[in-house]
Amino acid sequence: MTGTIEFARESATETEVTGIEARSPLELFWRRLRDDRVSMAALAFIVLLVLVAIAAPLIVKLVGARPPNQQGTQYLDSFGSPTGPSSKNIFGVDELGRDVFSRVLYGARVSLEVAVVATGVAVIIGVVVGMAAGFFRGWIDTVLSRIMDVVLAFPILLLAIGLASACSLGRGCLGGTIKPGLPVLIIVIALASWPYIGRIIRGQVLSLREKEFIEASRSLGASNSRIIFKEVLPNLVAPIIVYTTLVLPTNVLFEAALSFLGVGVQPPTASWGQMIASAVPIFDSAWWYMVFPGVALVLTVLAFNLVGDGLQDALNPRSDR
């Protein structure tokens, strides 16, 4: 009997040992995130959205909807008013007889494209500037920080409206390099959001560079570039990921706002903001034209925000919100 007991104890110790086996930070992070059901649902939605956006032409074909820019007078009544959801147009049509379903799908493409690219650009600029400012301090910090202050104080929305209306004349500004459309939209949004990242990174680097492990590698004679890329940067991954996911939804909204004001994506390209804008005058007779892109926009922004929160909790469990 005793032998058996001992055996059992032994095996218990064994399992315990495997349980304590070292987990990589990534694994820890994933376990925490996995338990957060809300974030997982939001993440699933985002994955679905990305797939839908990529496969939009395919889905439109499968569902049997018309391409997003195909106009159809047969779907308007004799007053030119759009008709609502039906078997042919499951989300109804807009005032040019275009299928709202396929326009919402293609709108996801524009939204994600703009938000992801603009956020990517903003993060790269923000990280580079923030690290330079925080690491080198002194006059470099002063100059870069003042630049960030200036950009933060800049009325970006007015700049966007001004750029768009000035550069939509004729063939565009600066010999056609700047004209309203995706590129300008992305530049403006990136311009508006990089200083937020930059400031946060700068703060993190300021405290990191005084930590013992940095002191140690410096005393071992490591070069600045080694310290920056091998010691500091890996420690910034968590804040970068968290703030990227928080800036993304803001930029989705910013794109929608600019398109709503008519200075973003140019027609006939479908964009949620633009669809909502043109739905305003006919909302009381054609609710579907505003509701579907509106719901898509709300869900997307909500999902990104929830995932951002979840990531923050998972990467930074000690922070209490």
Place this chain on the structure above:
Amino acid sequence: MRIPRALPAALLVSATALAVAACGSSGGGSSSSTGGSSTSSSSSSGTTFKGANIAVSQGQKKGGTLNLTSAEGWEHLDPGQGYFQIDYNVIYAVQRPLYGNMPDNGKKEIPDLAAGMPTISKDGKTVTVHIKPNVKWSPPLNRTVTSDDVKYAFERDFNPNVPNAYASSYYPIVGSDKSKGGPISGIQTPNKTTIVFHLTRNFGGTFVQSLTLPGSAAVPREVAASMDKKNPTVYDSDPTKQAFDGPYMIQSYNAGRSITLVRNPNWDSSTDFRPAYADKIVWKAGADANVAARQTLDSPDLLMMDGPPAPVLKTAYQTKRSQLSVAPLGDYYAALNTTVPPFNNVNLRRAAVAAADRQAYLLARGGTLVGTVATHFLGPTDAAFNAAGGNNGFGFDFLKNPNGDLTVAKKYMKAAGYPSGKYTGNANVLIVGSNSDPGPKELQIVQAGLNSLGFKTTIKAVPQQTMYSKFCGYVKAHVNVCPTAGWIPDFSDAYAYLYVPFNGKAIIPVNNSNWSVLNDPKINAAMDQASAITDPQKRIQAWANVDKMLTSTAPAIPEIWATNALVKGSTVKGVLDTWNDDWDLSFSSPQ
């Protein structure tokens, strides 16, 4: 004249009845016509639409304040420069041209500042007009209006500092072509009440009709001359400083926002055919078209000066018919610039016309209630309409299918040297239109048509006045397509329908209304010949031929022959001016 965003209306309105094609069916509205058969023209199963009472006499009373609203603001409140429906409303209430029209009869000229009908010499080249001796200018000028004031008005019309859009087309006065603002040899004033015009050609009958335009309204030399020395003139920059001889004068003006008219104390009603019921007229502009239209329908006393957008029009038709007036107007077309690539090529223009979904234009403006799909340029209100093929037109294949026909379009693309049927040149097509509803829709409709032929396009939406002043009416802007342009004939003759928008001699660098910049010597000559014909039947045939030549040359995509929808408050008595297609300020009354 040019028309604002809204809807043009034509001149045959005596009956307010208008056949509205199908789908007036009562049951809840929108679902009934989803089938593809809604092609509008000549659908006979219509109901008769009895709209608002718009008659000249509907028991109006003197006094009170007339409240007006509109989406569009004013362009030039100057009798010499004004050429915009919205401007006309004000100018005709404060100024007196030589002749005028009753609101319900745009075909018959009646004396306004003139004392009687003019004397026309046998060769049709000399026109003598006597003016009323007892018409006075408003304070502070207070003096009697003289023939010299009329003479100065014409000198202004030809002054390069006063960009008048029609003087060279409608006033072929001897010496006017050389005028730089000074005296014109062909205008004489033998005494204070007589003015004699010497014309370069037999133009007599048409000339009298053109004397109803604001360009013939007297302007006092001592008030305007110094302002007219500036380029451009500053006579309209503060219109409250002008001299007025009409029943009203401008008391306050806030450009693009508001204008207030009050009675002119020096106006004598015994000299005028206008009753001028209201004591005061307050007009607020710049509202959102949808908001303004809804406000008007819900109000007792508002008149909306431009047309309601399609969704409100539908509501008004379904629920408030007695506050909705629908009357024929002019035409809408998408002008194609004939001087710059790609549309300097006639076959590319025909292809563009063939590819256009003209039914979509009609629906964008509000459907069958606002007109019919056009197949040529002279509209149903014109005497030559039937001679020009009526609704069916001349049978050109590129105008046959109102929904557009890509096969025909490809045929013309091939004829233009694009064997694939797709445009492969490098011209980028600039399309400029109004940014207020339905402008953006029309921009995308024309864009979709052109894209289907492989054209690269850029669209630009701006306010309608800017569209006219900085883009489509500014020749150097080289806009390729102007899809939201519209034309109301200046008077009831085909000459006024076609000359200014399509004659090469009417092209002026600024404030131009020949948006296609069409200068075809054959068409110019045919118009000259047609305008000299006096026999009515032959004249009709000649103008129908001009229309045929035009349609074949395809300087524009004919969109619709429009009817003008207007809405009013529930108790205000709105009188429709059938020749300006808008509420007449001097005949309407608040009660």
